[in-house]
Amino acid sequence: MKILSITAQKPDSTGSGVYLAELVKEFAAMGHEQAVVAGVYEEDQTGFEEGVRFYPVYFTEGRKESRDSGARGGQNVREWGDRSAAGPSGMPEKLPFPIAGMSDEMPYPSTRYCEMTPMMAGQFKEAFLHAVKRAVDELEPDLILCHHLYLLTAVVREAFPAYTVYGFCHNTDLRQMKKTDLEREFIQRQIRRLDRIFVPQRAQEEGVLEVYGVSPDKITRAGMGYNSKVFQRTGDGPSDGTVRIVFAGKIAEKKGVISLLRALAHLDCGGDRLKVFLAGSTGNQEEYRVIKRLARQCPYEVTFLGRLTQPELAKVYNACDIFVLPSFFEGIPLTVIEALACGDRVVMTDLPGVREWLVETAPGADILYVPLPKMRNTDEPVQESLPEFEQKLAEALKESIEQKELRYAEVSGISWEKIAEEVVREKNTGSGW
Numbered sequence: 001m002k003i004l005s006i007t008a009q010k011p012d013s014t015g016s017g018v019y020l021a022e023l024v025k026e027f028a029a030m031g032h033e034q035a036v037v038a039g040v041y042e043e044d045q046t047g048f049e050e051g052v053r054f055y056p057v058y059f060t061e062g063r064k065e066s067r068d069s070g071a072r073g074g075q076n077v078r079e080w081g082d083r084s085a086a087g088p089s090g091m092p093e094k095l096p097f098p099i100a101g102m103s104d105e106m107p108y109p110s111t112r113y114c115e116m117t118p119m120m121a122g123q124f125k126e127a128f129l130h131a132v133k134r135a136v137d138e139l140e141p142d143l144i145l146c147h148h149l150y151l152l153t154a155v156v157r158e159a160f161p162a163y164t165v166y167g168f169c170h171n172t173d174l175r176q177m178k179k180t181d182l183e184r185e186f187i188q189r190q191i192r193r194l195d196r197i198f199v200p201q202r203a204q205e206e207g208v209l210e211v212y213g214v215s216p217d218k219i220t221r222a223g224m225g226y227n228s229k230v231f232q233r234t235g236d237g238p239s240d241g242t243v244r245i246v247f248a249g250k251i252a253e254k255k256g257v258i259s260l261l262r263a264l265a266h267l268d269c270g271g272d273r274l275k276v277f278l279a280g281s282t283g284n285q286e287e288y289r290v291i292k293r294l295a296r297q298c299p300y301e302v303t304f305l306g307r308l309t310q311p312e313l314a315k316v317y318n319a320c321d322i323f324v325l326p327s328f329f330e331g332i333p334l335t336v337i338e339a340l341a342c343g344d345r346v347v348m349t350d351l352p353g354v355r356e357w358l359v360e361t362a363p364g365a366d367i368l369y370v371p372l373p374k375m376r377n378t379d380e381p382v383q384e385s386l387p388e389f390e391q392k393l394a395e396a397l398k399e400s401i402e403q404k405e406l407r408y409a410e411v412s413g414i415s416w417e418k419i420a421e422e423v424v425r426e427k428n429t430g431s432g433w
Helices: 015-029 118-140 150-161 172-179 186-193 204-211 259-262 285-297 310-319 334-341 354-363 383-402 416-428
Strands: 001-006 031-039 053-058 100-101 110-112 143-147 165-168 194-201 220-221 243-248 274-279 301-306 321-323 343-350 367-370
Touching: 001 015, 001 118, 015 031, 015 143, 015 150, 015 334, 031 118, 031 204, 031 310, 053 118, 100 274, 118 172, 143 150, 143 321, 143 416, 150 165, 150 186, 165 220, 165 416, 172 186, 172 204, 186 204, 194 204, 194 416, 204 354, 243 310, 243 334, 259 285, 259 383, 274 310, 301 343, 310 334, 321 334, 321 383, 334 343, 334 367, 367 383
Parallel strands: 001 031, 001 143, 031 053, 143 165, 165 194, 194 220, 243 274, 243 321, 274 301, 321 343, 343 367
Antiparallel strands: 100 110
């Protein structure tokens, strides 16, 4: 089978990017011919499997990432095919703004969809259609996979009515549809025309039905995968009596990092008995300054690790005892699965649908759930409710710290391979094959 995967964002820098990259890897192992269209900066690197054609859409970065953002290894981005859209420098013309991000704060310079003008949206569509048309003409795909049920997926569905197009919901698309007016009716109309939609779990299925009015029989719950070859228990953790807590994700307020640092001040563990590690890159520099200040004021040592590769992150998980995710908004957080696979206990917010999914797919998981604070606009906590939330977060952390035994989770049923097989099965048994 020939498969074309499409995303408007970087193909490896966020949860949805990892999702795309891991599926591409699995499809390659299954012997499928592939191409990828994605939004990148000229200096970006990517690591797709040998033989995967890459059609980049270049954006203008606008500003440099902070030193804490780190870098991910891989080969230099290369353009496949002709340079018919090339400018005087020989490189394809760049879109004159940063990459459009599905989250308000991305781990790299980005444009919010709510800030897109009609001219920007037109440039965005034209640039991606140019790349996608080249990919379609050269690959002649049997299946097109679009990540995020948003503007680019709608554009692709409209432009290629004769092709089978599947969409992947990553939760942030639901948030954008609820918060942003950008071409909402056009997006809803085209998403309804997709041949199939894959969602992480029940909460997103309900969201897709509500937001887009999609027929229920078009939706498949696909869950989430993780790299079991990288994320596994190694027994390499220190045994010096110090409890180590790790957070991994965007170092941002909406990921609950500010509340985490405030919650730590409620703990009474002794300054040398607890260490905290924050792994990930930053988006909003003003938020990051606040986070750094709170970290300096924290009664426990806080270390900023920057953005890590998967093997590096696995080493950190294995060196730590507790993984904490105080996020206010997630689909299925991949980091929780990875941390469980490495033998960590977990403290996390009780995100819609996630507990139900983990009970089914990771039986016995050692997780303590903290009720979310009052929310507005799907991912913004009501400030007045944060002190109570932070107190409950501190109580859950204390309980986990004092726990003597660890219940290892059974996560063998979670894999990218199963999701890739489900996608291919849907295509082989569905219409248009």
